Amino acid sequence: GENVEQHPSTLSVQEGDSAVIKCTYSDSASNYFPWYKQELGKRPQLIIDIRSNVGEKKDQRIAVTLNKTAKHFSLHITETQPEDSAVYFCAQGSWGKFQFGAGTQVVVTP
Amino acid sequence: SQTIHQWPATLVQPVGSPLSLECTVEGTSNPNLYWYRQAAGRGLQLLFYSVGIGQISSEVPQNLSASRPQDRQFILSSKKLLLSDSGFYLCASGTGGLNTGELFFGEGSRLTVL
Numbered sequence: 001g002e003n004v005e006q007h008p009s010t011l012s013v014q015e016g017d018s019a020v021i022k023c024t025y026s027d028s029a030s031n032y033f034p035w036y037k038q039e040l041g042k043r044p045q046l047i048i049d050i051r052s053n054v055g056e057k058k059d060q061r062i063a064v065t066l067n068k069t070a071k072h073f074s075l076h077i078t079e080t081q082p083e084d085s086a087v088y089f090c091a092q093g094s095w096g097k098f099q100f101g102a103g104t105q106v107v108v109t110p
Numbered sequence: 111s112q113t114i115h116q117w118p119a120t121l122v123q124p125v126g127s128p129l130s131l132e133c134t135v136e137g138t139s140n141p142n143l144y145w146y147r148q149a150a151g152r153g154l155q156l157l158f159y160s161v162g163i164g165q166i167s168s169e170v171p172q173n174l175s176a177s178r179p180q181d182r183q184f185i186l187s188s189k190k191l192l193l194s195d196s197g198f199y200l201c202a203s204g205t206g207g208l209n210t211g212e213l214f215f216g217e218g219s220r221l222t223v224l
Binding site for chain 1: 142144152153154156159161200204205206207210211212213215216217218
């Protein structure tokens with residue numbers, strides 16, 4: 001079946017440094033790649049997404065890159081802040097169905 | 111944007127008891143609806159999804175069932191809960207087809223089976 005692999009599972013960074021999370025997928029029909037942030041005990045919320053006709057998208061300190069040939073996409077957070085601490089999920093979507101990565105626990109230390 | 115109402119927020123149930131979690135959606139019509147389970151604070155496991163009233167697809171075999179009696183109402187049920195049913199249940203709403211886009215999640219229901 002279609003799978004999404006996400007790495008690393010845990011990421012500890014110092015405040016102000018950058019964080020990078022990588023995902024690979026297998027379903028070549030996927031055309032939508034969202035990233036969700038989930039704070040402890042709360043619901044996942046979309047932070048950024050990218051469609052298959054775009055290679056890169058940026059929103060302030062957050063950026064996502066997509067390489068459809070290699071079937072991988074990455075989340076980049078620059079100038080990390082303590083409020084960036086959370087679990088981040090990548091996902092691939094196609095025709096209303098989604099596959100999620102296992103999540104990355106990001107800890108930003110002051 | 112869409113608003114997902116989900117209840118109850120928290121419940122503690124004994125093994126063998128029934129379960130009913132309800133989800134309603136505002137701000138859209140004819141959405142795709144989903145039930146996810148999240149165990150141990152990580153990983154989103156798709157349980158059921160629905161593309162319309164009365165149309166339910168099951169993704170994993172289990173003692174849970176889902177129903178969609180109205181366009182914007184999605185219900186997760188069980189006749190007899192197991193210990194392994196404990197977890198954080200999330201209802202979600204989205205669009206399908208070529209316009210597959212953002213999934214909107216409810217606040218979640220934390221179920222503890224004792």
